[in-house]
Amino acid sequence: MWNIILFATIAIVNGYLSFKEGPYDYTNVFPSFGELPSGTKCTKVDAKKLNTLFDQNQIIFSGYLSVIENSKSSLGFIFYGSEKATQLSDLSKYPTLIWLNGGPGSSSQLGNFMELGPLIMQEDGTFTKNNYAWSKEYNVIFVDQPIGAGLAYPEKQSDVPTNQPQIGQQFLYALLQFLYNAEGCVKKNGILGLQKSPWFIFGESYAGKYVPTIAKAILDYNAKTQEQIPLKGIGIGDPFTDPYAVIAEYASYSFNLGLIDVQERAEIDSVLVYGLNELNKGNSLNARQAFEKSLDLIGQYDGGMNVYNVLQYGSYNNAKTKIQEYLRDPFILNQLGLSADWVYKISNGADGPVQKALAYDFMLRDVVKTVEEILPKIPLFVFSGQNDLICSTPGTLRWLYDLKYSKIDEYRGKDLEVVKLLDTEKIVGYYKQAGNLELQLVNNAGHMIPTDQPQAALEMIVKFVNKHKN
Numbered sequence: 001m002w003n004i005i006l007f008a009t010i011a012i013v014n015g016y017l018s019f020k021e022g023p024y025d026y027t028n029v030f031p032s033f034g035e036l037p038s039g040t041k042c043t044k045v046d047a048k049k050l051n052t053l054f055d056q057n058q059i060i061f062s063g064y065l066s067v068i069e070n071s072k073s074s075l076g077f078i079f080y081g082s083e084k085a086t087q088l089s090d091l092s093k094y095p096t097l098i099w100l101n102g103g104p105g106s107s108s109q110l111g112n113f114m115e116l117g118p119l120i121m122q123e124d125g126t127f128t129k130n131n132y133a134w135s136k137e138y139n140v141i142f143v144d145q146p147i148g149a150g151l152a153y154p155e156k157q158s159d160v161p162t163n164q165p166q167i168g169q170q171f172l173y174a175l176l177q178f179l180y181n182a183e184g185c186v187k188k189n190g191i192l193g194l195q196k197s198p199w200f201i202f203g204e205s206y207a208g209k210y211v212p213t214i215a216k217a218i219l220d221y222n223a224k225t226q227e228q229i230p231l232k233g234i235g236i237g238d239p240f241t242d243p244y245a246v247i248a249e250y251a252s253y254s255f256n257l258g259l260i261d262v263q264e265r266a267e268i269d270s271v272l273v274y275g276l277n278e279l280n281k282g283n284s285l286n287a288r289q290a291f292e293k294s295l296d297l298i299g300q301y302d303g304g305m306n307v308y309n310v311l312q313y314g315s316y317n318n319a320k321t322k323i324q325e326y327l328r329d330p331f332i333l334n335q336l337g338l339s340a341d342w343v344y345k346i347s348n349g350a351d352g353p354v355q356k357a358l359a360y361d362f363m364l365r366d367v368v369k370t371v372e373e374i375l376p377k378i379p380l381f382v383f384s385g386q387n388d389l390i391c392s393t394p395g396t397l398r399w400l401y402d403l404k405y406s407k408i409d410e411y412r413g414k415d416l417e418v419v420k421l422l423d424t425e426k427i428v429g430y431y432k433q434a435g436n437l438e439l440q441l442v443n444n445a446g447h448m449i450p451t452d453q454p455q456a457a458l459e460m461i462v463k464f465v466n467k468h469k470n
Contacts, residue, residue, distance in 0.1 A: 035339075035341050036072045036153055036155055036339070036341060036342060037064055037072065037074065037153070037338075037339040037341070037342070038072055039064060039066040039071070039072050039074050039183075040063070040064060040065055040066045040074065040177045040181050040183045040184055041063040041064045041183055041337065042061050042062075042063040042178075042183060042184055042185040042188050042189070043061065043062050043063050043336060043337025043338075044059075044060075044061055044189060045060035045061065045062055045335060045336060045337070046335065047059075047060050049335055050332070050335045050336070051119060051127060053119055053127055053128075053129050054118070054119075055083065057085075057086045057087075058080070058081070058083065058118070059079075059080070059081030059085060059088065059091065060078070060079065060080055060081070061077075061078075061079040061185045061189070062076075062077060062078045062079065062336040062337055062338060063076070063077065063185070063336075063337055063338070064076055064077075064151075064338075065077060065143075065174035065175070065177040065178055065184070066173065066174065066177050066181075067146075067147060067159070067170035067171070067173050067174050068159055068170065068173065069173075071155050071156075071159055072153075072155040073147045073153065073154045073155045073156070073159040074147070074152065074153060074174070075143055075144060075145045075146075075147065075151075075152040075170075075171070075174045076143075076144040076150060076151020076152045076153070076338065077141055077142060077143045077144065077151070077178075078109065078112060078141070078142050078336065079139065079140070079141040079142075079185065080117065080118055080133075080135040080139065080140050080141075081094075081135070081139050082094040082135060082136070082137060082138050082139050083118070083133075083135055083136050083137075084136075084137070085139075088189055088190070088191050089191065089193070091139055091191050091193065091194055091197075092191060092192075092193025092194050092196070092197040093193075093197070094137070094138050094139055094197070095138050095139070095197065095198040095199065095200060095232070095465055095469045096138065096139040096140070096141065096194060096197065096198070096199050096200070097134060097138050097139065097140045097141070097199075097200045097201075097202055097461075097465070098140075098141050098143055098199070098200070098201045098202065099111045099112070099116065099134075099140060099141070099142050099143070099202055099203065100143060100145065100201070100202070100203035100204075100207040100210050100211060101203065101204065101205065101206075101207060102203065102204060102205030102206025102207040102208070102209075102210070102240065103149065103205070103206050103347060103348060103354060103355070104146075104149070104206045104348070104354045104355060104358045104361075104362070105148065105149050105347055105348025105352050105353070105354030105355050105358075106149065106150070106205075106206070106346070106347045106348070107144050107149055107150025107151065107323075107344070107345070107346050107347065108142040108143055108144050108145070108149075108150060109142055109144065109150055109151070109323060109327060109346070110320070110323065110346055110347070111142055111204070111450070112142040113127075113319070113323045113326070114319055114320070114323070114448070114451055115448055115450035115451045116130070116132075116133060116134045116140070116450040116454070116457065116458075117130060117133055117134075117135070117140070117142065118130055118133040118135050118136075120319075121319040121322050121323050121326065122319060122322075123318045123319050123322065124322075125322040125325070125326070130454065131454070132450070132454035132455050132457065132458040133458075134450075134458060134461060136458070137458075137462055137465075138465065139194075141178075143171075143174070145167070145170070145171055145174070145210070146160070146161045146167050146170060146171075146354060146357075146358075147159060147160060147161070147170070148160060148348070148352070148353035148354045148357065149348065149354050150327075150344060150345065150346065151327070151338060151342070151344060153339075153342035154353070160353065160354075160357045161357065161358075162357050162358065162360070162361065163358075163360075163361050164209060164210075164213040164361065164364075164366060164367060164370070165213070165217075167210060167213055167214070168213040168214050168216060168217030169217055171210075171214045171217065172214070172217040172218060172221055175218070175229065176229075179194065179195050179229070180195070180227070195230075196230055197230065198230055198232040198465075198468075198469040198470075199229065199230055199231050199232065200231070200232055200233050200234065200235070200465055200468075200469075201214060201215060201231070201234045201235070202234070202235040202236070202237070202461070203235075203236060203237070204236070204237035204238050204239070204447070204448065204449075205237075205238055205239065205240055205390075205391060205447065206240045207236065207239070208236040208237075208238075208239020208240045208241035208367070208391070209239075209240060209241060209361075209367045211234050211235070211236050212234065212236070212241065212367050212370045212371045212374060212380075213367060213370055215231060215234045215374050215378060216370050216373060216374050218231050219231070219374060219377055219378065231378065232378075232379075232465075232468045232469055233378060233379040233380070233381065233464065233465070233468040234378060234379070234380055234381070235380070235381035235382070235383065235461070235464060236380070236381075236382055236383075237382075237383045237384070237385075237449055238383075238384050238385055238388045238390075238391040238396070238446075238447045238448075238449070239382065239384075239391060239396060240391050241367050241368060241371065241399065242365050242367070242368050242395075242398075242399035243279070243287070243291070243362070243363045243364070243365060244276060244279055244363075244365055244399075245395045245396070245398040245399035245402075246390075246391055246392070246395035246396075246399075247272055247275060247276070247290070247291050247294065247395070248272065248276060248395065248398065249392050249394040249395040249398065250268065250272060250294050250295070250298065250389070250392075251265045251268040251269045251272060251294070252265075252394070253389060253392045253394055253395075254268070254298050254302065254389065257310060259298065259301070259302040259305060259310070260298065260301045260302060261301075264297070264301045267297060268294050268297050268298060271290050271293050271294045271297065272290060272294050274286075274290050275287045275289070275290020275291060275294070276290075278290065279363055279365070284360050284361075284362065284363045284364055285359065285360060285363075287363040288359065288362050288363050291362075291363065295307055295390070298389070305389075306446070307389045307390040308388060308389070308390055308446050308447035308448065309385075309387045309388065309445075309446025309447065309448075309452065310387050310388075310389050310446070311387050311444075311446070312446070320346050320347070321346075323346050324344060324345065324346045327344040327346075328340075328343065328344050368399060368403070371403065372403055372404045372405060375403070375405050375435075375436050375437060376405070376406065376435075376436065377436075378436060379436045379438065379464070379467075379468050380436055380437055380438065381438045381439075381440070381460075381464045382396060382400060382437075382438065382439050382440075383439070383440045383441075383442060383449060383457075383460060384396045384397075384439075384440075384441055384442065385442050385445030385446045385447060385448075385449045385452060385453075386441060386442065386443055386444070386445065387444065387445060387446040387452075388445075388446045388447040390447060391447060393441055400437070400439065403437070405435070405437060406435065407434040407435030407436070407437060408434070408437075410434040410435070411432070411433075411434035411435075411437055411439075414432045414433075414434060415432070416430035416431065416432050416439075416441070417430065417431050417432060418430060419431050419440065419456075419460070421455060421456060421459065422459055427443065428442065428443050428444075428453060428455075428456040429441050429442040429443050429456060429460070431460075438464065440460050442456055442457070442460075443456075445457075
């Protein structure tokens with residue numbers, strides 16, 4: 001029965017997916033608009049003027065970080081000092097966490113204003129205080145990258161990264177600007193202790209590629225210089241690190257949840273078999289087509305279930321448009337010291353600049369080797385929401401299980417331990433660790449764990465950071 005359906009649908013798949021793989025045209029991805037800012041710049045923000053919900057002592061910086069010498073192309077950022085810091089000199093007492101969203105092309109201000117920042121945007125355009133903001137414990141910097149995403153802007157097309165190594169090098173350059181450039185936040189504000197205090201990088205989704213890539217660039221840099229960046233650990237949530245493992249689970253995950261029927265699973269599986277075969281042959285663009293078609297079919301058959309959280313239908317959160325309006329508001333941009341000449345977008349569409357530039361990179365599996373290279377050198381925390389389909393827990397478990405790592409047999413042999421909220425008996429997930437590899441599965445959470453389970457998210461990050469900060 002399965003074979004009959006499979007062979008019948010392969011013919012259909014070849015009809016609507018096959019196209020000739022060829023070189024990608026990157027020209028005219030970035031039409032010029034207005035007058036771009038001029039590179040690295042740090043503004044100390046008056047928190048109360050920005051929003052009265054902030055405490056009087058809240059430390060905020062924002063601005064730009066150059067990515068290439070003699071180029072205006074820059075990443076955009078918003079930095080919050082730990083709420084425990086009452087003055088600038090206190091900042092170095094607390095670890096600094098970098099947060100990156102994925103996409104590719106999604107702004108990290110999505111994480112800022114919808115997930116783990118101090119203020120959360122509501123669907124009516126107002127803010128509420130986040131009782132589980134990560135900045136309650138640590139300094140947190142939300143960095144829009146690569147150039148072309150969110151607040152980050154490109155000067156010219158040749159600056160735009162098209163692969164992971166370029167992304168790593170540009171981010172490394174930008175981080176050095178933040179720490180050591182005269183116009184960067186650390187030197188400009190005399191908070192030199194941040195150059196030596198602990199740093200961590202966290203991200204979700206496509207940032208499951210970015211974070212290991214950037215970590216490798218930093219570790220390689222540290223190996224060659226005395227001017228060390230004190231990176232202590234990294235974390236990736238619901239990661240798209242290995243596209244092969246992720247999409248291989250789409251049909252089975254949907255079927256096991258009762259979202260699709262037998263013949264629908266067979267059709268989707270045939271699309272995925274095609275895509276995985278194309279990926280094995282090096283045809284990344286064809287594999288991307290299969291990825292998108294499989295999600296279209298799942299959405300068609302399940303009635304519009306949200307692939308980011310299978311307990312929901314329709315949009316994950318309508319606050320995105322309000323965030324976009326907020327970061328286009330002239331008053332807000334003026335308070336943040338940001339330019340209105342680069343029009344902010346919360347996320348690039350399929351025809352957006354970052355999506356276009358990273359079209360070929362999207363389905364590549366090369367970052368798995370990067371993870372294997374850096375894992376002996378630095379702790380890696382992987383966390384996954386059980387209700388996420390687009391980067392499902394089964395997909396994450398699959399590629400972690402196959403990692404080439406000296407402690408992998410120990411990891412495979414360990415059972416998951418129950419995780420409870422502090423001082424309660426409420427079970428919120430499951431955890432295990434072997435060497436530098438740590439995993440936590442989060443109950444009743446989708447793709448955006450800090451949004452769905454904010455308390456559990458903060459507690460797991462505190463546990464990881466405090467374990468590795470010294």
